[in-house]
Structure formats: C-alpha cells, structure tokens
Amino acid sequence: MIHRTLGIMAALVSILVLPYWLYLPILLITMILFPFFWEGILFAFLIDTIYGSGITTAVAALIILIALLPFRDRLRTYV
C-alpha cells in the first residue's frame, strides 16, 4: 500500500513540475506497475484540465487501463 501511495505522489508531483515527455511516461509506468491503477484516469483528467484542452489523455488512460486488465492479471509484481 505504501508503494502505491508513493507511486501516486510521484505521478502527481511529476505532473505538476516536470515536462510532458517525462510525466506521461511516468504515468504510463505507474499504470503498468501497479495493479488496477484507476487513479491514472483521474491523473489524466488533471493533465487535460490544467494543461490541455479536451479529454484526450483521459480517454487514452481509460483505453490503456482496460487493455492492461488481461495482461496485468498474469503479471506478478512486488510493489
């Protein structure tokens, strides 16, 4: 649980202070690394709200999370 909280914090801080070519990969990595990382959708909405227009990132995050479901069940991680 602590790892997940740290992951959430890292993603949030990176969105606020890092360039997009860093925070987008970080968000993707957290979505792959943590099981069922639904918070990723909210982070994607945050990106769209403060930096962009529309909901492109949020839609992408939703699709990625749904696509990851079958693969994520077959992966074992220790975070």
Added chain:
Amino acid sequence: MKVNYLQKNRLRHPYFRRIVFLITIFVFGAFIFSFFDGTIISIVSPAWRAENVIARSLRNSLALFGSQKTLVTENAALKERVFSLEAEILSLSSKSIQENILLELVGRKQDSNMVAAAVLTHPPQTPYDIIIIDVGSEESVALGSEVFLPEGPILGTVSEVFSKRARVKLFSSSGEETNAAFERDGVPVVLKGAGGGNFKFILPRDIRVEKGDRIFSLDITPALLATVAEVNIRSTDSFQEVLAQGPTNIFALRFVFVTP
C-alpha cells in the same frame, strides 16, 4: 467426484466489473474536472509559482560558484536583454512605423491599455503549446483577447478565462491555423501550427521566399508572427514547404501582455 455444494456461476467476462468501475471513474472524472477546472488551476498555481522560483534559484546556484556569482547573474541578464532587443528589432520595421503614423492620423491608433501577466506554466510542461497566465476576468481579460510579447510580437489568444487565471492557446499550437502575410511582398499565407513554437505552410514554388523573411498578422496594426527558418523545395514539386519559427523561445516565457 461428488459435489455436495452449489458451484458459483463464473462470470462470462471476468473483467466486466472492473471495466464498469473504470468507466464510472471516467464519467465521474469528466463531470468533476469540467466543473471545477478554474478551482483546480487556482489550487495548482502556487505549486507552479514555487517551481518557477526554485528552478531559477537552482539554476543560479548550480551555475555559479562564489565570486563568479555576479558574473553569471550579469550574463543571464544580458542574454535576456539581447533576446528582448532582437525580438523588438524583428517586430519593428520602417513600414510598420509609417503605418502607425497613418493610423494615428485617421484616428485608429492602437489601444495600448494592455495588462501585464506572468506566465505560470509553459511548454514543455504543457504538451499542446498552451500557456497559463496569472490574470483573468477580474483584470478584464476576455475570451479571444490577444497575447503579445513585451517587445511587440503576437503569440496567441486567450482560449479560456477564469477569475484570476487564463489559458492561452499559442498560434503555434498543433493544428491551429492563422491568417498572415509576408512582409516582403504581402503574399497572404495560412500559418499552420506545428508545435514547439514552429509553423509550416505550403506555397507555390514561384513565390520567392528566403530564410529570415518575416511574417506578420493581418490586423490593422500588423504584429510579427514568425520568421522563415527553412524552405524545402524538391525539383519535381510545384510547391515549396516553408518552415517558420515564432519570434521567441516559448520554453522560457516569463511575461506577456494581454489586451483586455
């Protein structure tokens, strides 16, 4: 094997519940974030201010050691001044001065009541050539207000206004189209934003375009939009692709002027 208990029916789609949950989160997020976008930006902007201050002081402290401090500070200030003067020189031309005099004579002098604004966040933090400034509807900034560099060139227009903040879409934003004209012979062009402060457009190859040619907006008081950086012509093509650069480095924007 004898089974003496009722077997649970297995879901045909094992991920169905989780997909429904994700879609619910998506709908919830879309609702919340669209209603509270102004509030969210207000909450986040102190972090951007702090980041700007920390980044500047870190840059200074890393770059200088002891006695070199003043030298580095002076160097940075001079560099900023050089960029500023270069942009000012680019935006000035004898033609535009004459136009200003004429406009004054016919009573259409450009309104100089501009609002100065600090840039809270800019590319590469924002992925779509969008900047967020620290003035909003409380300072009479409205949707469509034009945003200029302090030296004169135009950058973009306000795309969203909050009470104390505004979002500015730069003309160089990907897919954005802006009507403009060449200074050299007044040929009208449609600048297409290519991201990162760059533009591209296609012209017939017979039109003479050279590196460094300036492109101005089509307003009554034309402002510099871009300068030609590269011209690509293939011998078999009847068109030429022109790549142009915005008048400033958008990755280091600090202040802008906004027309109320």
